[in-house]
Amino acid sequence: MIEPLAADRLTHRCDPAVFRFATTAELGPLDDVIGQERAARAVDFGISIARDGYNLFVMGAPGSGKHTLVRRAISRRAERAERPSDWVYVNNFQTPHRPLALALPPGRGNALRRDMAKLVEELRGAIPAIFESDEYTARVEAIDAEFTERHERAFGALGAEAAEQKIALLRTPSGFSFAPVKDGEVMGPEEFAKLSEEEQARIESTIASLQGKLEKLVREVMRWRAERIERVKALNREMTLLAVGHLVDELKRGYQDLPKVVEYLEALQRDVLDHADDFRKQPEAPAALARLVQRDEPSLRRYEVNVLVDHSAPDGSPVVFADHPTYQNLTGRVDHIAQLGTLVTDFNLIKAGALHRANGGYLLIDATKLLNQPFAWEGLKRALTRKELRIESLAEMYSLVSTVSLEPEPIPLAAKVVLFGERYIYYLLQAYDPDFSKLFRVAADFSDDFDRSADTTETFARLVGTLASREQLLPLDRSAVARTVDFGSRYAGDGKKITARLQRITDLLTEADHVAREAGHAALSAEDIDRADAARRDRADRLRERVHEEILRGTLLIDTSGAKVGQVNGLSVLALGDYAFGGPTRITATTRLGEGQVIDIQREVELGGAIHSKGVLILSAFLAARYSGQRPHSLAASLVFEQTYSEVEGDSASLAELCALLSSLADAPIRQSLAVTGSINQLGEVQPIGGVNEKIEGFFDVCRARGLAGDQGVLIPAANIDHLMLRADVVAAAREGKFHVYAVSTVDQAIELLTGVPAGTPDVLGEGPQATINGRVAARLRDYSTVRRTWARPGARPGGPGRPRRLGGD
Template sequence: MTNYPELSVDKLRFMCDENLFNFETTASIPPLDVMLGQKRAVKAVEFGLFAKNQGYNIFISGLVGTGKITYAKAAVNKVAVKQQIPGDWCYVNNFKNSSQPIALRLPPGKGYLFCKDMEELIEDIKTEVGKIFSSDDYEQSKNDIIKKYQERRSVLIDSFNDKAEEYGIMPQWSTTGFIGVPMHDGKAIPAEEFQQLDKEEREKIEKKILMVHEKAMEVIRRMQELEREMREEIRKLDGKVGLFAAGNLIDEVIEKYQENDEVVDYLEAIKQDAVKNINDFKDHSGEEDHSNPFAFLKKNTQETIRDKYKVNLLVDNRELQGAPVIVESNPTYYNLVGRVEYETRMGMMSTDFTMIKSGALHRANGGYLILNARDVLTNMGAWEALKRILKTQKLFVENLSEQYGMTAIASLKPKPVPIDVKVILIGNPYLYYLMYNHDEEFGKLFKIHADFDTQMESNADNIQKMAGFISSTVTSKKLKHFDRSAVTKMVEYSCRLAGSQKKLTTRFSEVVKILCEADIWATMDESDIVSGKHVQQAILEKNYRSNKYEEHLQEMFADGKLMIDTEGRKVGQVNGLAVMSVGEYMFGKPSKITANTYMGKGGILNIERETKMSGTSHSKGVLILSGYIGQKYAQKTPLALTASLTFEQLYGGVDGDSASSTELYALLSSLSGVPIKQSIAMTGSVNQKGEIQPIGGVTEKIEGFFNICKIKGITGEQGVMIPYQNVDELALNDEVVEAVAQGKFHIYAVHTIDQGIEILTDVPAGICDENGTYPAGTIHDLVSRQLREYTDRFIKLSKSAEEPKTNS
């Protein structure tokens, strides 16, 4: 084996010491009451919640499972409970313009009382009006008016009748008008006798009838005037009586709300309207409009009064304790800004101020509104409406069709409500930067960005807080308590999720998932306490539910359908490591990488790139190899090299540069002719100077190759070579750690290509001397010799090809 030191067992994963905890179970740990691992984001949110200036709304970003929504609710509620309760909002009828309802603001809890007071007021007015209009005094006063006008009418008619008799005409009154009948000797002349009179006599009588008829028209007009005068006097009587009946009742309510000028103005308007329409309060039961065939479509008088004077309580804050905190899970346009609803009667749509419904912004007014950013953006009109309201600080209830120029419908135009709300948007970082870069108003309206991290430092304080988080989850989820071994395993699992021995994950949804599953396994084991073995089983079983495709690939390796060697040595062939993901499950997949080199001018050909199966990162990695070869071996002589690189049995494409060092090892082996150990797989990217660079998924890659070695047979020589920068990211499972401890599996951390090639070949890489040559027999010397041979051959062939042309 190579003389390069291997990684010791203590470097393979973070081992949590149980002695860090001074408890037996989480039952003795107080629940965690602070946000864990998000100090920067927490400070940003706290600042944003206390900032009162316009535009200091908050955008909380972070990956799913980092606790954004849970923390946002808790933080906002903590601040809101100490703040003043905002007032109630009502919409009432506008008696001057019914299409523009008036918004009234009342102290918190007074809105509900105002609705009740108005309902009682209207019922009291109807009762009092019914009493007073059915009283003897009112009937007497009304009869006096009617009698007075009847007397004047009688005088007018008697005077006319006397005048008509002077002309020899008998007046006859009917419902259709006046008829004049000629008289002779005090008796009416029958129509037959009138026709038998001579012409001159008839014409004389007809002139008299015409004169009398003209006088009758004047009398009729005068009678109509008397009728109008009588109705007006009765109306004034009704108004006077109605004011007496309703005025005192309304004044009592006015006195109760005298500190609110808007409410007082509204009650005064009610008084004027009630007096003007006092007849509506009378009992009209039993009266039906038989002349209108569509009368059943109309509201009856009692319904009209009820709706006309009703108070539409839009926002009722009587049960709040502090400022409101509203979480709108479905932020459609109407759910945000409210709506004006319609009712249909026989196909006819109608609406009024009582059908105005509140939105989330109404209910959050004076407090906080929490929204999912993606949901707001995907609902038509919601984002533009939210921005407009935050800019103008006024909330209009409008139909969405009016916003986009769709079909115009006659609707209400409620007076706007002044808005004072702090909006907390929750989304992922990509969405935040997308909105910030493409919406010029976003940065002005959401000046606070709280970015939730996925990792936190793995120090003693955070480990203790992790135990407190486990205790909180156990309490809230009603799980069995965890003992010290179980907490220790959960901390180690958190470290693996974070992908670093120096970090713990803050994706607490993944942690909670294992906590719940470990509780289930403890229940199945009939244990009262969750121990470390239950946590370990939960992790293994969770992986088992997701690793179907990994097992299928392992079966193909076992059957030889996917070809890979884990023993022996071969020239130009190496084992690379890649990571595959199926949903949330990631696993390592070894791949055979081969290189062929020969004389030519083609340089290094990436077969995946030529077949358009290579991603940009992988293509860049291959091009870097050309830079390394040129810098290393073509300082004095040109290159006459063609090389081909490929991932064998790869048909789905490849991306990433983590295999660039692996490909370079294959090239060096092919050029030097020195075989490479097939028992060692490798990963890591390389720069043009030959330095190894870190990669991702190192834990999964190592475990993936180890599983293949188990299938092929553990020989004790197998292992993996990784970049030294990835050592602190290792979180290997128990099986791999045990194999390393027993010397059956080896893990090397390398800094340069030279170190790696020596491990793979047991041949020194070679150090260039002052003359630019390498020691004989080293890898670089062998490569240099091969490249010079290619060049010399190429020159000779070129000269021989030119000689015939010269001779001719």
């Protein structure tokens, strides 16, 4: 018979004496993340390799230090790296809806913006001044005089030619006419009628001829007008160039190392020459009205510089965390301004996205947030695949609005993207998104816990001290550190491990700090940690308390004494968010003659999960293989978790279910003072399960409430011994012999403990001694097999000569 585990094996307490400090205030800060060496190597590799597609996916549980480690690794590298270029958008004078992107050395984006603002300011003074100068006025007047003279001379000559032929050139309100003249006066109709027909014909012919010449002259005048306009325009350009040329030349000298900027300045100069009038007009509308009509005024905004990304600060490569990774926040956007009922925009309204800011550096994004934002994931992939940043409006892409927008020139993208997420997201993306593996080739997998050794415990103490210091908490004394180590192991569910989810540790310390300060302590002690932990459990304990109460009231039927055939206390865990608790559940089994079927009632009513069903099938196979190897397996059995009304999942009850079946078949009562947890394989070996501590404590609480009789306890898989981190009260009860934990490796060990009957060793036929459980089970199954064979004979009928009872009686 298996002996209960000694009390000191029920937990893995950290001894405060191992620490050589009084409080953590004496310890130096810890900069490294503990126990994540593999992940750290992956992160270092991922951020150092400069190849396409080598972006990182950092996976692990929340609070496991992913961000801290990655930020630290990136910071070390980013500080040494050269600052990337500034990026600005400027007007494209040839195609205004396609603004130009210019790259400038860090810090010179803003310098260009200031230079351009200064240039415009200077031009606003210089251009009007030059157009108001006497020289300009005189030259325009000279042009006008020249053309006036040309007109007058041409018309005068025509008028003189007409006069020679006694015809007058008259100016009508809207044109010209030719009229015959006599004695210096225009001839009237009566006088004209008195002329001979030949004379009339001559006059009309002369007028027609003159009219033809006049027509040509007026057409010529049109050409002269156009010529005059061109001459004035050329003069305007010449005069404007006087004002602009030297200013732009000076700027070009300052940017001669940047050919694209020089090219832009040349285009700007050409535009200023063509639009000098814009600098001469002075809007005088009232302020309120000016806002409305601003865009109709000649706008000098086109000479401004939109600094999209400024790296003037001396801080190396940019490291950007995209806290709200919407599509637009990532890839940038083009804003619009409502103006007189329409939406208008220009290159000054182009706004940078996180990718722009991180260009040349690192972009950190939470994968869940990213995937929750419509189009954001696709937008990110598109940018990484194209290796360029192209600002595209979603509304336009999907034809949701029809307004004029921009197509800014794309900017080359060279950023390392780091996604943070849980493992399931990584594997889902790997499975379902073919682009993912091409774009995120480095995975850094953060462990949920790390090994608990003397070294790591000491390092953990420094980590705890660092957390306390960083969060401005009271320092921890040795006992508090030891208790925190215990908590870390308990949270990891393993006495040989400590959780790596530092957020949980930080929360505990913060709450303990509150407790300690209220108590007036100068440092955190183990007592403060315990109280904080208990308080946290208490806050989440409503449901556990309710279940516990129902068991004690007898509403949920759980026996903790006596013995019953086919009935066993199984143990289950209910996880609610970050809190889990365990408790007993009654499992019953019935057996009868059948065709080898074990009916899992949970599964039949679809309240059993796949893993649970698998457990039942395994134990069913175990029964058939062990006891009916040489004859038909003529068992029909039913298993059920009593009083459960929701889905049961997991195989941790399969040992209990098998024991209930064996009890039923062997007609051997099971001690109700014991509870069982463990999964079983087809060979009858007991396998480890999760939540062992919660399960044990759940049954202990019920037993203690009813009074510990000394025979109560729990059977657990031997493989779970290392995971034991039981509460102090459970350990104390075990030490006093009031509660027992048995570690079993086989079903035979379990059934012996539960029934008090030796299991026995099955022989090759699957039959054992009659005094053992295995012998009695084999005998029962042999009886079933015999009866079944009898029933299978031809002519056998229920109630007839073939009835089993009569045959058995023979």
